[in-house]
Amino acid sequence: MKTIEVDDELYRYIAAHTLHIGESASDILRRMLKFSAASQPVAAAAAPVVKAEPAPAPAPAAAPVADVKTVKTAKDKVRAMRELLLSDEYAEQKKAVNRFMLVLTTLYALDNKAFAEATESLHGRTRVYFAADEQTLLKNGNQTKPKQVPDTPYWVITNTNTGRKCSMVEHIMQSMQFPAELIEKVCGTI
Template sequence: MKTIEIDDDLYQYIARQTCHIGEDASSILRRLLAIESYQVTAATPTQFGDFSALVALVKSDEFVNQKKLVNRFLSILAVLYTCNHSLFSVAAASLHGSKRRYLADDEQTLLRSGNNTKPKLIPNTPYWVVTNSNTARKIFIIESLMNTMEVPDYIIGLVKTQFVAK
């Protein structure tokens, strides 16, 4: 392991990107730079899917420059579906609140699950998603799907970071 000197403001930025207690600077930088993701996905995709398309999406200029959070949300969901249709289906079916469904294969199911749900069709999928929720709930939906689909933790961290980054 090497030691480097960095400016205080850069150190503070890296420290603010911590996803969990005890995460070291190398792990944070690997996640932010998606260094490990390219090596792992190119050489050994997980048994459930190759998530390099997800990494490519959140690092793309089109995604980064997208101003509307709902469009970022829909884009991530669409790519997750393409990574593994069957696992996405399992994850979508198991993801719901006590009174509300977040994803369904038809708009009417979501409309019946609550007022002002504003369902939207996830592009290039047969699924609809509730879009009238706050950012925290959107992150919860994305993270829950990724966890069920067994997306590697460092990619989940990258997606969450890029999802809200402006």
């Protein structure tokens, strides 16, 4: 197995085409290039490199939220979440609360009705986690540190631990019918 270096943009593009967790970069490239190991002799690998026209650049992954408003199919929703996880904006977030907010913004942009249904049933024993305004959250505790979810009409409490934030995201994603392995991956990055 040889190691090659690729720039970040190309890496994100390849990773966005992952079909399942654990799929190797070689498998992804073989599928994308419609190339099988049996179709080329080993000697061809030593052939001189021919300069080809560069492929058109993929849509930038740094702003996935703006692009996902037109997403319709479940496959596209999964791809949009993977693109978020691979985006520079997400990777640059140092705090769990900021990653949490980016995930919520993206989920809302993907399907605001399903997001609304999921958040209506999401609350704790004594706390409301999501509301349409800050005051509703403050009524259930002065220390809830409510923040507005960017680009949405929703407010969320943010003084919960990371485990609780993951639990909220997990509930919403399950309600929106995301695959279990993607839910686990998203929660693992918060």
